Amino acid sequence: MSIEVQNISKSYGAQKALDNVSFSIKKGEIVGFLGPNGAGKSTLMKILTTFINADEGTASVNGNDVNEAQLKVQQSVGYLPEHNPLYLDLYVREYLEFNADVYKVAKSRIEEVIQLTGLTPESHKKIGQLSKGYRQRVGLATALLHNPDVLILDEPTTGLDPNQLVEIRNVIKNVGKDKTVFLSTHIMQEVEAICDRVIIIDNGKIVTDKKLDNLFSANKEQIIEVEFDDKVSEEAIACIPHLKSYKNNHENTWELTFLSEKDMRPTVFDFAHDNGLRTLQLNQKNKNLEQIFREKTKK
Template sequence: MGIEVKNITKLYGSQKALDNISFSVKTGEIVGFLGPNGAGKSTMMKILTGSLSPSSGTALINDIDIQKDKLKLQKKIGYLPEHNPLYEEMFVREYLQFNANVYAIKKNKVEEVIKLTGLAPEANKKIEQLSKGYRQRVGLANALLHNPDVLILDEPTTGLDPNQLVEIRKLIQEIAKNKTIFLSTHIMQEVEAICDRVIIINKGEIVTNQELKNLKSKTEQLIEVEFDFRVEVELLELLPKLIQAKNTIDFVYELTFDTQEDMRHKVFDFARDNELKILQLHQKHKNLEEIFRNITA
């Protein structure tokens, strides 16, 4: 088992940042940890790295209690915080070598992570000269230096351009084969691209913990249709198994049905019976962003 969280609660005075949180992440799994601002994500990540103590409950990283042996714990974890702290006056290779010395790591490991994270062209530059995207790479390279079993990444793709996003995404997927990866991000497309499972937290509580494929395969079906004339929503509500009818713009309507049955033929029948013409019609699938909004609203 990579990460096991048991009944973690964190209080700041009388305010509960985390309320009896429990979950687990297996080795080889990439889990996205999502939630609105202030939901408790960063608090949970700081607890897992041993930099913050819970008010109650416990967590294990590869069977190591986070509160009992923090030195041993830190050897097992690679951590990239949201606000990536770097010594900007140092050169990239110099900075990584400095941190490698802390872990008593051989020099060739520095060159290995430089190559792995695509830092070779920038390795002889000062960190202060780097773009935000390359600074993120330096932080990720630093997290990988000691070959940790568990990677905890807080907003790892912040500031990356589209090409860098693809590269870092591939890198995370590659290193996940024999590591546990727990990442927080606001970029839903990244979660959909690389995560196996999603944990969503809201107001300090877990509101969903599901494999991504199961989360997205709900029975709801969305159909977007454009008629040649405005239709009263009350009339559309006569359609079978309809949950919601919404006029999005002009004569375009978004219809939500509580079924996996293809309801397009019902919409065609409705148009015929009401002497309407359909100008366009297509099925839509809820993306993770829509699911996230519905769950945390």
């Protein structure tokens, strides 16, 4: 396993940031780590990168224990923290050269990561002159500099505009072909676009750990929005088979939530026919990751 976490707990005073957390990640997986603010995401990432120690439990990266083999862990991990620490007075290439010396990697690698992260147009500037988005790219380039086996990215696309978002997503997806990527983000579309699997943490506990495809297929709820040509009573709506809940959005428009593996659209058409109604509009609204996230972390 690239990352192994077993029964990790961590407290800050009376506050329990992580509560008996366990999971493992295989080489080549791109895993999204989701949770509300304060759920414990950054704390776990700091433990995996040897910045802090857990109170209980064990963790390893590439088979190296994060407490007993810290240097080996640091050599095999590329880490982009949430608050990207940079020397603003250094030029981009100067900063990457400094880090290349620390990691003892060839200077030729600097140009490779500059091109890989799309830094070329800004690489002649001081870091302090860069936009927030380009500073994130410098952080990502630094994380990739020593060609690590594991990438741990805490909010890697913070401050990027929509075009930059797509570019960095592609970078992460490409490097994820031969690396393990463990990333946290609040952008659900990012997880759906990049990740193979999602782990959701809430109040320091894992509440979901599934492959993305399985997460959606396990959800049997269907939401159908339908507009009829005339009014229909609540009592009549409530009699539709497999209906879990319903809501009258506007006049003759209803949002119907079904609990069934069967496609319920024909049932809605049959209901309209049997009640002398015409269906003016019908849309199936599949539950997305954001809705699932809200359900799993709802207090």
